[in-house]
Amino acid sequence: xxxxxxxxxxxxxxxxxxxxxxxxxxxxxxxxxxxxxxxxxxxxxxxxxxxxxxxxxxxxxxxxxxxxxxxxxxxxxxxxxxxxxxxxxxxxxxxxxxxxxxxxxxxxxxxxxx
Amino acid sequence: xxxxxxxxxxxxxxxxxxxxxxxxxxxxxxxxxxxxxxxxxxxxxxxxxxxxxxxxxxxxxxxxxxxxxxxxxxxxxxxxxxxxxxxxxxxxxxxxxxxxxxxxxxxxxxxxxxx
Numbered sequence: 001x002x003x004x005x006x007x008x009x010x011x012x013x014x015x016x017x018x019x020x021x022x023x024x025x026x027x028x029x030x031x032x033x034x035x036x037x038x039x040x041x042x043x044x045x046x047x048x049x050x051x052x053x054x055x056x057x058x059x060x061x062x063x064x065x066x067x068x069x070x071x072x073x074x075x076x077x078x079x080x081x082x083x084x085x086x087x088x089x090x091x092x093x094x095x096x097x098x099x100x101x102x103x104x105x106x107x108x109x110x111x112x113x114x
Numbered sequence: 115x116x117x118x119x120x121x122x123x124x125x126x127x128x129x130x131x132x133x134x135x136x137x138x139x140x141x142x143x144x145x146x147x148x149x150x151x152x153x154x155x156x157x158x159x160x161x162x163x164x165x166x167x168x169x170x171x172x173x174x175x176x177x178x179x180x181x182x183x184x185x186x187x188x189x190x191x192x193x194x195x196x197x198x199x200x201x202x203x204x205x206x207x208x209x210x211x212x213x214x215x216x217x218x219x220x221x222x223x224x225x226x227x228x229x
Contacts, residue, residue, distance in 0.1 A: 034217060043118070043205050043220035044157070089157065101147075101170055102218065106156040 003027045004092050006105035014113055019077040021108050023090030026071065030092040034102070035064060035075045037086045044089060048075070080112045118143075118221035119188075120206050126227045133193040133200070135224045139208030146189040147207040147218060148181060157205065163189060196228045 005024045013019045023033075031052040036044035050057040050064045050073065057064050063076045077084055087109045091102040119138040127133050139146050148160040150173075159173040163183040174181065178196075183189040193200055203225050209218040 036220075041223075041225075043120075043207075043222045046217055046219060049217055101159050101162055101172075103159070104157045 002106075003030075003103050004090055004105040006088075006090055006108045008108050009106070010109040010111070012111045012113065013080050015082055016079045019075075019080045019084065019110055019112065021075040021077075021088050021090075021110065023073050023075075023105055024071060025073075025092050027092070027094075027103075028071070029094045030103075032093050033064070033066060033073050034091045034093075035062075036089045036091060037084075038089060038107070039086050047088075077110075080110075082112050082114050085110055085112045118206055118208050118219055120204075120221035120224050122224060123222065124225045124227070126229060127196045128229055129197055130195050133196050133226055133228075135191040135193075135204050135206075135226070137189040137191070137206030137208075137221060139189070139206075140210075140219055143208035143210050143219075145209045145218075146183050147209075148189075148191050149205045149207065149220075151203045151205065151223075153202070160191075193226070196226070198228045201226055201228045 003026050034049040035047040037047050038044045048059050048062045048064050050066050055066050061077055066073045087107040089107045090105040093102050118140055121136050144165055146163045149157045150160055151157050161174050161181045162170040166185050178194045180192045203223045205220050205223045207218040207220045
């Protein structure tokens with residue numbers, strides 16, 4: 001049972017345009033959400049996170065939006081750059097019992113065309 | 115300020131041998147996590163450790179797999195009597211102690227190939 005779903009396996013955008021990566025979740029107990037970027041043969045790199053008490057968090061070109069009623073979050077990258085081409089993972093966790101186990105989506109492969 | 119260090123980066127083992135993967139967390143981090151990524155699959159949680167304690171091992175296979183994080187030295191993920199299905203990328207991550215948000219930082223991974 002996939003608690004965190006990234007329904008688009010891949011996405012292609014033009015350099016300079018906006019990239020929107022989507023993530024849906026089913027567990028209403030999740031209270032913290034993270035986005036990671038991963039290049040081939042490397043470990044995931046943390047990008048940005050959001051707590052469930054917020055609906056938006058912004059860091060430079062990256063903005064994450066959270067819609068708790070829809071159990072949906074999205075990552076916006078603007079403007080997109082060729083170096084953003086990577087696999088993006090959405091992850092969620094609860095803080096119950098101080099256990100920081102992350103539940104991961106399967107990833108969306110973003111390609112940014114020059 | 116070194117990040118999470120994993121070694122070896124690549125390991126080849128014959129079926130039936132043992133594999134040991136090591137992870138040194140970021141400086142000041144006392145929480146270590148191991149994740150596995152099988153070919154064509156997403157990251158799957160295996161185990162969460164603090165110094166000398168296993169906090170959550172719900173993602174560990176019941177047999178052949180063990181993990182430790184001793185008081186001194188790196189965390190070790192040990193796989194005994196490896197089989198071809200153990201071939202995967204194993205990622206270690208760490209986070210600081212205390213309530214600093216649930217952000218964890220990953221190493222570059224160890225790729226295990228069982229032949």
